[in-house]
Amino acid sequence: MSFASLGLNAQLVQAINECGYTEPTPIQTQAIPLVLKGGDLLAGAQTGTGKTAGFGLPMLQRLSETKAKPLANGRPPVRALVLTPTRELAAQVEENLRAYAKHSDLTTLAMFGGVSINPQMKALGRKVDIVVATPGRLLDHVSQRSIDLSRVEMLVLDEADRMLDMGFIRDIRRIIAKMPVKRQNLLFSATFSNEIKQLAEDLLHEPEHIEVATRNATADTIAQRFYGVDKNKKRALLSYLIGHNNWQQVLVFTRTKHGANRLAMQLDKDGLPAMAIHGDKSQGARTRALSQFKEGKLRVLVATDIAARGIDISELPHVVNYELPHVAEDYVHRIGRTGRAGSQGEALSLVCFEEKPLLKAIEKLIKQSAQLEILPGYEPLPDSQQPPIEKPGANNRGRGGNGGRGNGGGRGQNPRNANNKAPRSNRPNQPQRHGRHDD
Numbered sequence: 001m002s003f004a005s006l007g008l009n010a011q012l013v014q015a016i017n018e019c020g021y022t023e024p025t026p027i028q029t030q031a032i033p034l035v036l037k038g039g040d041l042l043a044g045a046q047t048g049t050g051k052t053a054g055f056g057l058p059m060l061q062r063l064s065e066t067k068a069k070p071l072a073n074g075r076p077p078v079r080a081l082v083l084t085p086t087r088e089l090a091a092q093v094e095e096n097l098r099a100y101a102k103h104s105d106l107t108t109l110a111m112f113g114g115v116s117i118n119p120q121m122k123a124l125g126r127k128v129d130i131v132v133a134t135p136g137r138l139l140d141h142v143s144q145r146s147i148d149l150s151r152v153e154m155l156v157l158d159e160a161d162r163m164l165d166m167g168f169i170r171d172i173r174r175i176i177a178k179m180p181v182k183r184q185n186l187l188f189s190a191t192f193s194n195e196i197k198q199l200a201e202d203l204l205h206e207p208e209h210i211e212v213a214t215r216n217a218t219a220d221t222i223a224q225r226f227y228g229v230d231k232n233k234k235r236a237l238l239s240y241l242i243g244h245n246n247w248q249q250v251l252v253f254t255r256t257k258h259g260a261n262r263l264a265m266q267l268d269k270d271g272l273p274a275m276a277i278h279g280d281k282s283q284g285a286r287t288r289a290l291s292q293f294k295e296g297k298l299r300v301l302v303a304t305d306i307a308a309r310g311i312d313i314s315e316l317p318h319v320v321n322y323e324l325p326h327v328a329e330d331y332v333h334r335i336g337r338t339g340r341a342g343s344q345g346e347a348l349s350l351v352c353f354e355e356k357p358l359l360k361a362i363e364k365l366i367k368q369s370a371q372l373e374i375l376p377g378y379e380p381l382p383d384s385q386q387p388p389i390e391k392p393g394a395n396n397r398g399r400g401g402n403g404g405r406g407n408g409g410g411r412g413q414n415p416r417n418a419n420n421k422a423p424r425s426n427r428p429n430q431p432q433r434h435g436r437h438d439d
């Protein structure tokens with residue numbers, strides 16, 4: 001199967017070749033001909049499947065086939081809008097679309113918050129065919145009348161489930177109200193809650209449905225490992241694994257912003273250069289951390305789920321679930337950061353006793369049972385025997401990359417651990433309270 005045989009024109013095929021794509025991914029094979037036909041689309045797919053080209057290539061082709069009528073004020077209109085949940089995803093989608101549009105005269109603009117609005121205003125003074133935006137900043141532009149959406153011909157909701165999770169539904173509806181009724185709508189979502197189904201029903205007109213296998217179903221390029229570990233020794237085990245295995249580029253997931261900050265600080269103290277990205281960091285700090293990580297200058301990037309949405313780093317070798325996500329689908333999103341485009345990746349999960357119910361939910365979703373590995377010195381302990389949480393840096397200074405074992409939180413380090421060998425899994429399950437995602 002070639003891109004040309006899907007009906008794409010020579011300019012686009014050339015741009016795709018220059019991107020290094022040799023053949024279409026499953027979502028592209030399905031989506032491209034359908035979008036070219038002009039109808040609405042409901043697609044079950046997530047980042048990492050090649051969905052950006054799946055909607056972006058036919059979008060560019062359709063826009064290049066017709067000429068847009070100028071707005072009443074004589075200015076060229078915005079013709080397509082892509083809404084994304086996060087700034088990082090908006091930046092990445094726009095970058096991809098720009099590469100695909102290289103040999104056409106179509107222009108793109110990314111628009112998101114956390115950065116000054118002025119350069120975006122200035123850019124809107126020129127011809128912009130495609131805007132890729134997060135909902136909040138787009139509405140700022142709408143209210144300042146710096147953008148006119150009345151001629152939008154195509155709308156893409158990218159990662160719609162995330163946008164709803166993040167509370168963007170009202171913003172999305174306000175944005176839709178600014179667009180003409182007649183337009184092509186494409187909705188991409190990894191999951192299909194009732195809320196998404198409702199949105200699809202309201203938004204889409206006789207849509208075609210496509211669904212591509214989630215990464216868990218094609219996980220042969222991702223080796224998944226699960227370590228049973230004491231909650232208070234997770235950080236030590238993580239340092240140990242990174243140092244011992246000499247991993248140079250590791251993406252680590254925590255559940256909360258606070259947890260991400262704390263872990264990044266602790267790893268840094270352990271001699272493992274680390275930074276955190278999450279919703280409370282300034283956009284500048286997020287972009288810096290991400291680009292240093294992508295360039296291989298930063299060894300560990302600690303992220304919350306939402307901040308990490310859409311991060312695409314080719315051939316990212318290691319993803320660690322420092323804490324299991326509350327929502328099992330997030331596990332699939334997280335590990336989808338590794339093992340991309342056929343390269344081998346490894347996804348590790350550190351699982352403490354309290355997380356057993358979360359692990360069960362993941363096992364059910366991925367239809368695999370997780371074999372817990374236990375490293376000596378890091379065994380899960382019964383609740384009542386938990387040692388106090390170590391003070392950061394108390395025992396861990398100057399460890400370099402060699403990790404936690406035998407130094408901070410390793411075997412028998414706390415006398416209260418040393419005497420207790422009872423495996424935690426023997427204890428009855430207790431009701432747990434979990435914090436919620438706070439990003």
Ligand code: AMP
Pocket residue numbers: 020021022023024025028046047048049050051052053312314340341
């Ligand atoms: P996406 O799911 O759109 O975020 O794409 C994930 C990654 O796959 C990006 O780095 C794309 O550049 C890359 N990609 C998309 N389509 C192809 C393809 N047909 N062949 C190889 N890589 C691709």
